[in-house]
Amino acid sequence: MIAAGAFGLDTSDTAPLIANARGMLSRGNLARAAESLVAAMGEADVSRLMVRSDDPFHILRAIDAASRTGADLFIAHTNLPEAHIDAVVKKFGVQMVVSAGDKLTGETPADAASARIFMMTSGTTGAPKIASHSLSALMSRAKAAMHPGNRGAKWLLTYQPTGFAGVQVQLTAVVGRGVVVAPDERTPAGFLEAAKANGVTQISATPTFWRAFLMVVRPGDLTLRQITLGGEAADQSTLDRIRKAFPDARVTHIYASTEAGVVFSVHDGREGFPAEWLDTETQGVTMRVRDGFLHIRTPNAMGGYVSDTAQPRLDDGWLATADRVEIRGDRAFIVGRDDSTINVAGSKVYPLMVEQFLLKQPGVMEAHVYGVANPISGQLVAADVVIEPGLDPAETRSAILAACRENLAQYQVPRAFKVVDAIAVRESGKKG
Template sequence: MFFVDDNYYTLDDIEKQFAVFEGIPYIKECENRRIAVCMSDAFQWLALCFYVQRKGGSVVPIHSSTPREGAIRLATLTHSHILLFQSLHMPLHISTTENKREGFLIQMSSGTTGTPKVIERSWESIEEELTSYVEALPIDAETTSIVACPVTHSYGLISGFLACLKRGAEPIIITNMNPKYILKKLEQYPNHIVYAAPVLLHTLACFLPSSQMFHSVMTSGTVMPTNWLELLNKKSSRVLQQYGCSEAGCVAIHPGVQDAKEMGYSLSHVKVEAGSIDMPAEIVIHTAMNTISTKDLGYIENGVVSFLSRMDDMINVAGLNVYPAEVENTLMTEPRIVEAVVYKKENPLSGERVCVQYVATGHIDEGEIREWCRERLAPHQIPVEIIRVDEIEKLPNGKISRKKLGGFIS
C-alpha cells in the first residue's frame, strides 16, 4: 500500500491498526468529535486519519516537531476534544463541547500575514479535489510518488500521499531528510515524482550525481528562484508546479515549468479569476460551495495562472510596487549568493522599505551588493537593509514568513 522510509505497510497492517483503535474508547467514539494529532510515527498518523474519516470524525494534523505546549495551543484553537501528543494512550482532554456535525480535515492557514485561521475541509471536498487533481496530473499509475515533505500538511498529505493512492500507485513517505538517503530512494525508484519544498529540491539538485537524473519533481508553497528552477530543469525530465490555498487545496497544476511565477492551469472542480498581465489583481477561487479571496496578486494569460506576490508581502515604496521575487532573483544572480529573501519593514515617517537577508558562500561587501542592485534594479527596488545570515529561518512547511522577518524600523 505505501512505504514510510524503508518500512512497507499493507492494507492488512492498516486493518490491524484499526483494531487497535477500536480498543481505545476516545478514538473509537470519534464520530462528531475532533482529534488533534501530533505524532512522529507517520504510519500511526495516517492510519488514524483513515480511521477517523471512516467513522465520520475530524482530525487536526499537527507537525511532529511541534512542542507540547504549542500542540496544546493549536488543539485549543481548533476546538479539538482531545490531543494525542506522541502517544495513542495518553490523551490530553481539551474540550467537552459536543458538535452537531463533524467530518473534516482541520488545517491552519500559514499565518504569514496575520492571525492563523482555522480551515475546515470536508472529506467530500477533499475527494472532489483528488479526482480533479489526478485527472490533471500528467503522471501514469506506474510513477511512484516520493513524498519528501510533511504529511501533516495538505501538500504532502493530499497531493503527495492520497493522490498517489488514488491513481493506483504506492507512495513512499520520507521522514529521513538526509539528502543522500533521499537520492538513494530516487535511484531505487527511477520512475518517480518527488514532492518537496523548493529549498529541498534545490539541495537535492546540488547533490545529484552527474550520472543520475530526476524523473519528475513537483514544487509548491513559494516561488522558486529563477536560477534554482534553471538548475532543476537541467537535472529533471519534467518540473511541475502546483498552486492552491488552505481553504480549497490545490487549484492549478503546471505540467512543465519554465517561468517560476507560472503556477499552471486551473483544475476542473474550481474556477480561478485574477487580473491581466498589464493590470494584476487578487487571485479569487470559486468552488462549488464558496468564493475564496486568496490575498495573492496575480494574472491569467493563455489559461495559465501566474502569481506575483502575496498582497501583504508587496512593498509600496513611495507609491511604487516592489515584488519581492524580482529583487530576490536579481540578488541570486550574484554568484556568491545562494539564497535570499526580501521583505518589508515599516517606518511611521518614511513608509515601507525594502530589506533582505541572504546566504552566501563567501564574504561580500555590502557596497558590492548595492552596486550589483543599482546596475540591475530600479532605485525603489534596491534594499535599504542588507543582512547576511548563516541560514534563513523557515516554517515547518518550508515556507518563509516575511512578516516575521519584518517589523518596524526605529
C-alpha cells in the first residue's frame, strides 16, 4: 500500500480542489495522480525530482508524492532558461522532471535524499537562489492560517505558482479543504473573469496586482471574505482603496519571503507594522533591526541556500534580510531593499519610498520608480505613472512633479517622468 502523504488525500474524495482550464479537479483526482507518480518513482528508483509547471495539479501531486516517499523536490519556475534548469538537474542529480509529461533525466543524485523542498527566489536581482525548506515548516504556516473564514474558501492564484507565495496559497487551499482557481489568462481582466465564474472568496496578491485589479473590478463583481497583500510592502493608499472597494472583507498584509517563510500578518488596516513587535516575540517570530536592516528569527526559516551564494543566516541563528526598516512613531516601515537603491551622486534613493509618495497623489493609480544612467551623477530617478481615466495627462504630470519638488529631497525627485497606459509586471506579480 502506498503511504499516506502530508495532505491526507483520499482517492474517493470528490470534493473540488483545483479549477483551471481543464475544468474542476477533485481531491480524489489529485490523490490518484500522486499515487501514480509514487509508483513511477518506485519503478525508476527516484529519490530526487523537480516539478516545472504552472499548473497547481502538477505542483501539488509532486509535493504529495515527495511527502509520501521522502524524496527531495525542486520547484522550478517555468520562465527560467533551459540552460539554467539543465544546470540544476545535473548539479543536484535530479532524476525526474514532473510536468504535463513526466520524464526521467538519467541523472544520479550525489547524496541521499533528505525529504526537503527546494524553492527558488524570484530572481529580481539576478539568477534565482535556491532555498531549502522542510514540508512540515511550509505546512505549519498553512495550518496557522486556518481561521474559520478560510475553511472551504475559494482562492484565486495570482502569484507565480512555483514561487513561495504561490505554493503557500495552494497549500492553504489543500489544508482548508478549499479550491485553487488558476486562470490561463493572467491579466487583470482574466483574473476577474475566473474569479467571478468560480465564486472566489479569497484573494492573496501583491499590492501591484491589487492596484491593477481595482482598475477593472466593479461594485458587486465579487463577494470577498479575505484579502491579503504580500510580496511587497503594502502602502496606505492601496490599503484604503481596497477597503473602500471591499468593505466587508478582512484585509491583511503580510511580510514573507522564500528565505524566512511567512513572518507576520497585520490586520489593522495601517501600512507598516507595530514598532513594539521589534521588542517582543510576535506570532512565533522574533525580529530586530541591526544597522538599519531587518533580522528575523523564526522556526519557519529555510535551512539555507543550496545554490552558490552567500548565506543570510548569521552565526547567532538570526536571518539577515536586505530590507531596510525605519521607525516612525509607533510604526515600523519597510522602505526598500538595499540592492535596489538608485545611487544619485552618492545619495541613495529607495524606489519604494518614492513610489508610495506618488501613489498618494490625486489621480495616480499606479507608479513605477527606477534608475536611469547619467554621465554626471551616475544615475537619476525616473518614474512612470498610470492616472485615472479622463484626467489631462499634461496637467496631472505638472501637478505631481510640483508635489515632488515640494515634498521630496532634490535627489529623490524624478528627472524622467512619463504618464503611461500600463506598467509591466513580472511573473512574480512585482514591477521591474
